[in-house]
Amino acid sequence: MAFLDPSLTRPAALWRGLGIALCGAALITLGAKVQIPFWPVPMTLHTLAIFFVAAALGPRLGFAAMSAYLAAGAMGLPVFSNSPARGIGLAYLAGPTGGYLAGYLVSTLVVGWLSRNRGWVAQAFAMLAGLGVVYALGLLWLAAFVPVSGLIAAGLTPFILGDLVKIVLATGLVTGLARLKGRAQ
Template identity: 35%
Template sequence: MKFSARDIALAGMFAALAAIVAVLGRFGITAIVPFSLQPLVVLLAGGLLGARLGAMSISVYVLMGLIGLPVFEKPPFGGPAYILQPTFGFLIAFIAAAYVIGKLLEGKKSGFGCYFMAMLAGLFIIYAIGLPYFYLIFNFYIGKAMPVMSVIKIAFLPFVGFDLLKAIMSASLAMAVSRRIG
């Protein structure tokens, strides 16, 4: 798999953007699952870069954090121990979501509906991976009993409305940029 200099620059730009929005999200956040603009970056990465580069850019971001750079939103902000954080499943899901969005949009970039449906699929993947991981870490690693309904109340309900707005914004932006670039 070869990457051009342009591919590397674009992937690096989205990895940096994911780190920037994570760092900006640190201020004033005390929730278990903080509000973040990272899903917007992930949706845009998949929608603008495609499956391979979108997933690579988010993978680079996650790897930067896992090697110890302080790029994650919650303490400890980086390092391999972050895998045991309840919200790490969302980071794994970001990679898969960017890939799926890019795959869904390959050769089908016709209108807003197509982009929006791809973004919704990405959000579905984020929640389908992130919520069970959250549940498993809380119940089996941290040892605090957290029923499924509590997970939904903490990690889904407060965010789904905002994430739908992010899907609308990212679909609009990705469509507009794709039309401009060609």
């Protein structure tokens, strides 16, 4: 946990980590709520926020942030994309996008671990690996709602271009943050 000041006491470090994770969860919520007109479907900044948080905070705090986000949603807070219109709480998690949300949780570990102390190319590949996890779990879950013949058309094709753009943006943001952090020290 290099981000923590070694002079902090253990309780202070835990509180600081909790605060950072909650800020990460708030950023993920904001990303889920922002919709941008895009082709072929409107795009949220959900993936961008999750991958940025995972790469910037690392696997532990990235996972904690995503867990806090999912816990808030499970409790009925309207943090998810298109909620409350498409449902809230556990009903939303059990719906067609539940597998993607689980994939995001696992991907925070993948992205956070693979992108630690690495350059922008490695971070981009870490995010691609994380995206693979998201799509694998998402499509597996979606198969319970969509016929297998239409699975790729419903759960991957409309989103892949936007997700690749978000990976480029997230990589740029993490790289820029690292440069700013390097100048500040």
